[in-house]
Amino acid sequence: MRKITPQPGIMDIALYEGGKATIGGRTDVLKLSSNENPLGAPPSAQAALAEAAKTLHRYPSTDHADLRQAIGEVHGLDPARIICGVGSDEVLQFVCQAFAGPGDEIIHTEHGFSMYPVLIHMAGATPVCVPEAERRVDVDAILAAVTDKTRIVLLTNPGNPTGTILPAGELDRLADGLPAHVLLVIDGAYTEYAEGFDGGAALAGARPNVIMTRTFSKVYGLGGLRIGWGYGPRELIEVMTRIRQPFNLSGVQLAVAEAAVRDRDWVETCTALNAQQRARLVGAIRQLGVACDDSHTNFVLARFADAEEATAVDQMFQDDGIILRRVTGYGFPEALRITVGDEEQTGRVIETLTRWREQA
Numbered sequence: 099m100r101k102i103t104p105q106p107g108i109m110d111i112a113l114y115e116g117g118k119a120t121i122g123g124r125t126d127v128l129k130l131s132s133n134e135n136p137l138g139a140p141p142s143a144q145a146a147l148a149e150a151a152k153t154l155h156r157y158p159s160t161d162h163a164d165l166r167q168a169i170g171e172v173h174g175l176d177p178a179r180i181i182c183g184v185g186s187d188e189v190l191q192f193v194c195q196a197f198a199g200p201g202d203e204i205i206h207t208e209h210g211f212s213m214y215p216v217l218i219h220m221a222g223a224t225p226v227c228v229p230e231a232e233r234r235v236d237v238d239a240i241l242a243a244v245t246d247k248t249r250i251v252l253l254t255n256p257g258n259p260t261g262t263i264l265p266a267g268e269l270d271r272l273a274d275g276l277p278a279h280v281l282l283v284i285d286g287a288y289t290e291y292a293e294g295f296d297g298g299a300a301l302a303g304a305r306p307n308v309i310m311t312r313t314f315s316k317v318y319g320l321g322g323l324r325i326g327w328g329y330g331p332r333e334l335i336e337v338m339t340r341i342r343q344p345f346n347l348s349g350v351q352l353a354v355a356e357a358a359v360r361d362r363d364w365v366e367t368c369t370a371l372n373a374q375q376r377a378r379l380v381g382a383i384r385q386l387g388v389a390c391d392d393s394h395t396n397f398v399l400a401r402f403a404d405a406e407e408a409t410a411v412d413q414m415f416q417d418d419g420i421i422l423r424r425v426t427g428y429g430f431p432e433a434l435r436i437t438v439g440d441e442e443q444t445g446r447v448i449e450t451l452t453r454w455r456e457q458a
């Protein structure tokens with residue numbers, strides 16, 4: 099008898115695990131596991147939310163014209179080349195679904211975002227994982243992995259959970275080296291925290307095969323609302339738009355995102371705080387003899403002696419009511435990813451680490 103069978107790839111999906119939010123039922127915890135903004139969402143966004151609540155009976159705009167216009171103005175980009183999604187995750191889903199399918203390969207790197215294999219399998223395509231070199235994206239390794247079947251390269255830059263960045267020259271070299279049939283996707287979720295980095299906007303503006311994705315979940319403090327966007331060649335954006343549901347973003351999401359993106363003071367305030375506390379945290383971690391690369395994001399990756407030590411440190415943090423992120427699934431069983439908090443929160447992290455060192 100014939101059975102109902104899922105489409106190719108679906109049963110290969112391992113369900114995504116988000117950062118933990120509670121410790122043994124306790125909710126009064128300091129959550130530093132998901133790279134959320136310690137200052138929350140900007141007041142401008144909260145005001146837009148209250149206003150949007152008055153028109154919940156209205157269907158939202160299907161073309162996202164106002165939000166795309168706002169993003170275009172703020173970032174100096176052509177709104178016709180922008181697509182908005184339910185988080186940048188959805189934009190990445192559009193890319194995979196629109197440009198790859200069964201039999202095609204999508205390259206991602208060893209320590210890249212753990213959503214990539216999920217999205218690749220959703221499209222029915224085959225993930226090809228390329229090693230990094232000492233926690234840095236290796237352009238030559240990516241180029242060497244390209245085959246006739248390759249359709250897309252998914253790159254997190256700056257990296258999560260490494261926090262390292264591929265310099266502009268290397269990014270250019272990667273784009274130059276890819277054949278014309280391969281699409282380079284630069285996932286710039288942490289762009290605002292990387293001083294001087296444009297997220298890949300210039301490349302996506304100049305090349306026929308580069309797309310940049312961005313999010314409102316990090317510096318704008320809107321992870322709970324789910325808004326992201328992509329920018330690239332108009333032809334490709336138009337293809338992706340065909341598989342985007344017309345009402346994928348609610349009126350609330352659109353209004354809040356528009357207010358947030360226009361709030362440049364907010365980005366300034368949050369990135370300044372982050373830079374200050376990040377430097378303080380990295381300095382303290384290294385002083386305690388724990389390895390830690392320079393970070394270009396709003397988190398740091400602290401690398402301990404081994405997995406056992408990371409487990410002990412993680413437990414000590416949990417006992418202190420602080421949730422960090424284990425990154426075993428990203429290839430770092432010996433490391434903990436720590437979101438950069440505000441001054442008081444960073445003080446608590448340093449205090450716990452210092453106490454661990456004194457006891458060890």
Ligand SMILES: *Cc1c(COP(=O)(O)O)cnc(C)c1O
Nearest residue numbers: 185186187211258287313315326
């Ligand atoms: C947080 C993050 C995102 C953002 O995803 P959203 O769906 O926009 O919330 C995208 N890519 C990476 C690598 C991230 O860490």
